[in-house]
Amino acid sequence: MSLRSPLRRVTGLGSAKGGASHWYAQRITAVALALLGLWLVISLATMGGAAHERVVAWLASPVAAAFAVLLVITAAWHAVLGLQVVVEDYVGDKGTRVGVLLVVKFAFAVAAVIGVLAVLRIAFGVAA
């Protein structure tokens, strides 16, 4: 027996808190990524070589740099939302689940910031 009632023990579990916002964010980032992903593929296909100066010339354009920053942020966000669902579905133990989710979210936050800084560094001409 516990002092906590059955209602108290289930309140706050499941998708009742922020399920809808997670669902919407997944779809909004999906639409954005469909466009940004195609933009990346076309950019790579029309790059004219993988040489360093080609990449620098590509991201020197403000429009390309803006799209690249948006792509990095949106992709990291979408990946975290998706990986969160995968982890929540397959990692049963609550402590492990919270730990794995922390690692995933920290890792993708770090990767996103590195990606944005890399694009900005090239865009501002520091990496030439």
Add this chain to the structure above:
Amino acid sequence: MAQRARPLSPFLHYRWQYTNTLSILHRITGVVLSLGFLLLVYWMAAAAAGPERYAAALDTLGSPLAQLVLIGVTFSFCYHLLNGVRHLFFDLGHGFELKTARASGWAVAIGAMLLGVVVWVAVRAGLGGGA
């Protein structure tokens, strides 16, 4: 509270069929794309670090193992993109007719293979075949 036998999740006792094949593929390709995102950031960060670091990163990304991973990322991108659009139509309430859902599923599977080849060839050509 008396403990009753809890209901099983559908994936533990449902028959295997095309719907859950497409569904699990969406998940697997999503996880692969998460890895692909980290490789994209690695590539961009190397470019930002200067020509020497970038050349080293290109060598790494050009290795047979990395190329295999990048092929996987390419096909995952195409599948996840097409099936993602299919799911957006589902979310808008369209395409639930059994015949339609099956046809769109096949279209996604075949389309992803074809688009994957096109994207891989196009990107390799665009990057000079080196990476």
